[in-house]
Amino acid sequence: MSDQNSARSNDERDEVQYDPNSGRYDIYECTVSGCDNVVLVVGSDDPPMSCHDQLMERVMDVEMSVNSPDVRQVLLQAFGLPKAGLDICLCVIGEGPLSANEVAEQLGYDRSTVTRYLNKLVELGLLRRSELNREGGGVVKVYHSIDLERMRRETLIGFYAWAGEAAALIEEANLTKQDYLEKNPDQELPDVFWESFLDE
Structure with a gap:
């Protein structure tokens, strides 16, 4: 496979922003106070997503951009x-x-x-x-x-599993950071704190 056919690097790829009107996928969040459940829906949302026996709402106000994946x-x-x-x-x-x-x-x-x-x-x-x-x-x-449909499903599930692990790691880092700052209110967060997560 030639270099010409290889994927563009992250720096060369365009940034994209979540567009709730694109119809390609939707992001929903729970409206119950204290619940941080967010889900990704690809394809039809029928019946609508629910959490705590209430319908989840589509996320419409995302401002962050991400690199377009390949x-x-x-x-x-x-x-x-x-x-x-x-x-x-x-x-x-x-x-x-x-x-x-x-x-x-x-x-x-x-x-x-x-x-x-x-x-x-x-x-x-x-x-x-x-x-x-x-x-x-x-x-x-x-x-x-x-089969292409099976590949689509396997790839989506694999990616969701990866994304779930990434989200869990971010949550763990945030909780550990919060705990450290509460115990050491007069100290800045040392660089070695983040290095512990790189080794996992």
Whole structure:
């Protein structure tokens, strides 16, 4: 896969802002005091989201902007795949069905590396494996893209799991910061405080 086909870097990607009128997705929040439940809805919201037996309200006033994601970054963050794994996944999705040898030849990767990641991608549910009979006899394992709807679901669930873990980490950091400042009201927060979260 050439550098021209690779994803744009974060700095090169446009910033986007949540647009509640786009229809692509919606963000809802609970209106009950003290509840911080926020959910992401992709597709139709039928029946409407609810929390504490009350309908949740669509978020309409978000002012923050984020970098526009690309599929490589989403797969990287949601499934923890390095560049080689992403290249292999996207190669099979675009060109499959392919054998491990064919993927290795197309990408210039070592066959053992390709086989390892192909097996991982099958385990994650992003690819499927089958056997084809060769014309000269014998069988060869080939890899295919899974059903697009299933891939969409697996990718969304994987990303939501990652986002949930990220939100939980932010919450833990905030609570720990608050606890530290309450116990040390006359001290600034040391840099080493944040380093403890980088190591986790």
